[in-house]
Amino acid sequence: YDGQVLSGTLGGLKDVLPTGVDVLYSLKANPNISVCALLNRAGAGAEVSSTAELMTALRAGVDPEDIVFLGPGKTRADLAACLDAGIHAVVCESFAELRMLDAVAAGRGGGPARVLLRVNPAFHSKGSGLAMGGKPRQFGIDEEQVRACRPLLDELHHVEVAGFHAYMGTRFLDHEDIVANTGKILAMAESLAADLRIDLATVDFGGGLGVAYFENEKDLDTDALGK
16 A cells, blocks of 8 residues: 555545535454554544444544444444443444434443434435445334334433434446435434434445446546536
8 A cells, every 4th residue: 555645545535625514434344453543643533333343443543432333233343432432423324323322322421322313215326336225224223213213212211312324326427326324314414303302413425436447437536526
């Protein structure tokens, strides 16, 4: 790997993104601690999917407040590690996981655990090589179920839903598709927050920024994306 290329690519992306938009490096792409540390120094937080990845991010110097933990199949030990580290948020993939986190947080005392609910949007994404919305999937909670979950939230006293996570797909090469999909995600998040009567603090959306692998493809125009 070329550290200057990595840092330069990240810097170029951050330069065109609006104020208030943070970039998180997904350690599932490469959990090498040196890569994580390099990108952190260049301004990226971390998205982790296991306790091992969480420990790597922390050892790489990532501020816990700049870490989110997502992915299905979290254990009680995973959730406890998140609370111990004081990360920004746990992305809950199901209501069962939300209940488990509430129980873990209750047993540890302290304030409520900050949560983002992973939503499987009812709308279809545009332009993805692998679409992740528009129909029931194994990841996240269907949008209509999230919209109706206020009674459950009233039962749970040790979690605080601060926002939502949505991932619309991967390998987007057209900036207009990314803008359109992101707009739909933000509108959905605002609508869900209103229905659930929560203060919307964070919307975590997978960018799915594509790389041109084939001769007939063109690289994503990040300058146009920023505009």
